Amino acid sequence: MTRHMESRLKIDPFLELTQRHGLVNAALPQVAVLTLGLNVGTGGEWLIKTGDWVEEEQIIGQGPQGRVFSPIPGRVVKVTSMVLPDGTESTVAAIALEGAFKRTGKSVNPQPWEEWNSTRLFEMLEYYNFLATSSALEPPFHLDPRARIKKVIVNLLQPEPYQTNWYHLCLYEDQNIVTGIKILKKLYSPEVIEFAVHKRPKDYAARVISKFGSGTYTVTWHDAEYPAAHSKLLSNSETSLVIDADSLVALSLLARYSRPQVESFVTVSGSGVAQPKVYRVKVGTLVSNLLEECGVSSSGEHSVIWGGPFSGYRLQTDTMITITTRSILVLNPHETRIAEQQPCIRCSACVDSCPVGINPIRLFEGLEVKDGFQELRPELQRCLECGICSSVCPSRIPLLQRFRQERRNQ
Ligand code: SF4
Ligand code: SF4
Structure with a gap:
């Protein structure tokens, strides 16, 4: 039987333990x-x-x-x-x-990036190999100068429990986040800037939004659900760019001070x-x-x-x-404890919790059958690798691990 970690965490979705300790230099x-x-x-x-x-x-x-x-x-x-x-x-x-x-x-004066056009800014991003992320749940990507971006979605949602970067960056790096958004405006001239934020606590996002100026953005409020921060759940449009707070801070530091990541x-x-x-x-x-x-x-x-x-x-x-x-x-x-994998009891918890409507156990069992793979490929491609299905499974079936392995082997 497969042995893997069973998590028995009591999940507090938001501030968790880090709130009062802040952001510090290691x-x-x-x-x-x-x-x-x-x-x-x-x-x-x-x-x-x-x-x-x-x-x-x-x-x-x-x-x-x-x-x-x-x-x-x-x-x-x-x-x-x-x-x-x-x-x-x-x-x-x-x-x-x-x-x-x-x-x-060292104290360094900022560069006049506001005077640069988008071509010069993109050249800088390419030279410094700037990599952005939509959320902590996804791989990084380069900002594409050929992309036609109509909407920039500023992702201030918590990717998973305990991950409180978003909160601390809004509190302590708000100016860099705002500058990062302004740089994106210069790069892509989007029609809409949208802030994706949680309904609570409101103070962290308000700090960033208040510095951004009035009337130039929209705000979408999200419940405390996981994995709301995944870009595919925020937008599936090719003309939308979803970017997280960490990337906006890095973008600001690069344009203002030529600091690589x-x-x-x-x-x-x-x-x-x-x-x-x-x-x-x-x-x-x-x-x-x-x-x-x-x-x-x-x-x-x-x-x-x-x-x-x-x-x-x-x-x-x-x-x-x-x-x-x-x-x-x-x-x-x-x-945590090492748990033995047990047979599926058909409780459907994994099905009910999948954010993109996959039937995880059907996919898992289908992948065990060699000839069934081609048919299952589209469903596997839709998987966000969020791991919610594995986390809720009472039989500790390693659903996510199997999907990851299969996608890597493709
Ligand atoms: S990891 Fe599981 S819950 Fe998440 S998208 Fe994939 S199948 Fe659905
Ligand atoms: S949650 Fe686990 S036990 Fe329940 S149906 Fe899914 S795979 Fe089977």
Whole structure:
């Protein structure tokens, strides 16, 4: 029988544990471990070798998605391979911190990006390999200069329980979010700006919206349901662009200061963390180092989840923060246990909870039959990989894991 983690979390959808602890800078990594790309096996090459010295934000690699920048100054100590959070293996470069930072901690005047036209802005995005995300539930993408975008949807919805980046960014990075939206207006001249926000708490979104100016936007209010933040649930139109708060902050920092994406906002939460917070973390920081800073011992019995409780991965080995890392969840043993998969009891909980109307158990069983695959392909393509079906299943059937595996094999 398949063994996998059973989550027995009491889900508080919103502020959770991080609310009173705010957003803080994580300690600088003594060693930063960088990947060439966001996926394994997609090529690229390092422009550095062991023993080289690099400056902060120097281009050190050409990955499949674009240029790779060093988050810290230092010396290249190793170019090797490492297991990524999803279990795949990738080439990595390890840089030991040494020397002075050119940008971090320095006061720099903003560039006059308002005077630039969209062509110049897109050139900048391409040079710095800017990658946006619609939500923490989806892979990153480049902003396409050829796209005809009529509506920009500013996604301020919580992707999964515990993931409170959106709340903290609205409170502490509101100006950058607003600037990010203004840059998108310049890039695409959309007809509509829409804010997708939760009905409660209202204060966080109001802070951003009030700074945006009157009469130039619409607001859609959402219930506390998961996975409301997935872009396909917000819009399926090719002329809509859904973008999250993390990406808007990064877009603002790039246009105003030419800062590549060498930092990520990461919620570190869960009952295994004494002081849950949202951290501004240098990309390449090892998860073990970040957890140490949060008072989590590497020898503890807790479970470390990469991502949210529904769709996250349980980390088996140490790995590094990337630009798409949004949350790390640390759970105590009494909250998780290894459960045996049981036969389906036809309770239909998975069917009732799927946000896109898939029958998960029918799909799961269909995939077990070799000849049935072609027929099931469209249904598999519709799956958002949100993990709600697996989470509600009383028989602990690994529905999401099976769908993910099948999509990767396609
Ligand atoms: S099948 Fe499961 S993982 Fe896929 S969208 Fe439905 S609930 Fe989410
Ligand atoms: S929730 Fe689990 S037990 Fe219930 S119908 Fe779906 S797969 Fe079967």
